Amino acid sequence: MTDKLTPLREQIDAIDAQILTLLSQRARLAQEVGHVKAETSAPVFRPEREAQVLRGVADRNPGPLKAAEVQTIFREIMSACRSLEKRVTVAYLGPSGTFTEQAAFQQFGSAIEGLPCISIDEVFRATEAGTADFGVVPVENSSEGAVNRTLDLMLGTTTTISGEISIPVHHSLMTKTGNMDGVTVVCAHSQALAQCQVWLNQNYPGIERRAVVSNAEAAVMASKDATMAAIASEMAGEQYRLGVVKGHIQDDPHNRTRFAVIGHLQTNPSGSDQTSLVLAVPNKAGAVYNLLAPLAVNGVSMTRFESRPARIGTWEYYFYVDIEGHVQDPAVAKALDELRDNAAFFKVLGSYPLSL
Ligand SMILES: O=C(O)C(=O)C[C@]1(C(=O)O)C=C[C@@H](O)C=C1
Numbered sequence: 001m002t003d004k005l006t007p008l009r010e011q012i013d014a015i016d017a018q019i020l021t022l023l024s025q026r027a028r029l030a031q032e033v034g035h036v037k038a039e040t041s042a043p044v045f046r047p048e049r050e051a052q053v054l055r056g057v058a059d060r061n062p063g064p065l066k067a068a069e070v071q072t073i074f075r076e077i078m079s080a081c082r083s084l085e086k087r088v089t090v091a092y093l094g095p096s097g098t099f100t101e102q103a104a105f106q107q108f109g110s111a112i113e114g115l116p117c118i119s120i121d122e123v124f125r126a127t128e129a130g131t132a133d134f135g136v137v138p139v140e141n142s143s144e145g146a147v148n149r150t151l152d153l154m155l156g157t158t159t160t161i162s163g164e165i166s167i168p169v170h171h172s173l174m175t176k177t178g179n180m181d182g183v184t185v186v187c188a189h190s191q192a193l194a195q196c197q198v199w200l201n202q203n204y205p206g207i208e209r210r211a212v213v214s215n216a217e218a219a220v221m222a223s224k225d226a227t228m229a230a231i232a233s234e235m236a237g238e239q240y241r242l243g244v245v246k247g248h249i250q251d252d253p254h255n256r257t258r259f260a261v262i263g264h265l266q267t268n269p270s271g272s273d274q275t276s277l278v279l280a281v282p283n284k285a286g287a288v289y290n291l292l293a294p295l296a297v298n299g300v301s302m303t304r305f306e307s308r309p310a311r312i313g314t315w316e317y318y319f320y321v322d323i324e325g326h327v328q329d330p331a332v333a334k335a336l337d338e339l340r341d342n343a344a345f346f347k348v349l350g351s352y353p354l355s356l
Pocket residue numbers: 030033034044045046047049050053077078079081082085
């Protein structure tokens with residue numbers, strides 16, 4: 001066996017040497033890009049460029065590695081190259097071990113300064129104040145719908161959305177011991193409890209369910225108290241040394257959560273983009289219909305429509321709308337100009353590349 005392996009490993013060694021030489025050439029070019037940007041105070045993180053690079057490698061990937069695997073490798077290469085220009089600070093809903101943290105690293109790679117925050121409000125505050133260059137917040141879950149706090153804060157924030165991330169959300173039931181002996185309460189974020197309610201009803205109908213600030217916090221609590229079980233990601237379980245009682249307990253096996261990247265960056269078109277808006281209409285018949293007519297007239301597709309009470313004591317609503325395309329696309333720009341004229345409230349939250 002050794003004789004067969006040796007020549008193959010020699011070839012791998014030779015290729016690794018070539019990869020290393022190329023990586024270091026690429027890193028030097030990124031340093032040069034960094035110098036050019038520094039001269040004009042241009043932003044270091046360019047989400048549209050990173051999206052184009054990642055789409056390009058997926059399109060050209062000859063296999064046998066999967067497109068998603070090749071993208072993970074290139075994401076890390078860009079993250080490391082970017083950090084030679086500037087190491088960006090990214091605030092996210094913590095503590096360490098949350099799905100939002102996973103989303104932040106999926107978007108920016110690991111060569112960043114992570115800033116875990118105790119609440120969604122805190123992520124907005126840190127990003128608005130410039131303590132963090134970017135923030136990552138959950139926007140909606142495929143089973144549970146919108147994350148209302150995020151939508152409410154989007155209304156008044158000075159930040160814009162510069163990217164979106166969509167990740168599969170798999171929940172595990174975990175305890176200190178890896179079994180349920182002596183466990184009297186199951187802790188998790190309210191959304192996670194809701195996403196696992198059918199499974200919990202079937203398997204642990206009598207047990208108390210306690211909503212806590214995050215799943216990671218539930219994992220911390222379970223790591224300190226053998227009477228508590230946590231519902232969280234296996235990643236959080238590993239971090240806090242929990243044993244898995246049962247994995248994949250979410251009621252919908254395709255459960256996903258979408259996250260937004262917020263910051264002070266106006267992202268350029270990447271070729272496959274989305275724009276998020278908030279609108280309100282005057283309170284009269286046919287107002288919503290008239291409001292949205294310019295989208296259809298200009299051939300702009302709407303991919304999401306969500307309403308939130310305006311919380312001013314009357315039956316008025318804000319509408320959160322996602323459309324295909326970028327504000328710099330002529331059809332989108334025209335539709336938005338017409339839309340603005342019909343709206344009682346109008347705010348573009350941002351144009352950004354569609355998640356990969
Ligand atoms: O092209 C740039 O603007 C770069 O800074 C290079 C690079 C890369 O490594 O490819 C790094 C950071 C940016 O977010 C985009 C791309």
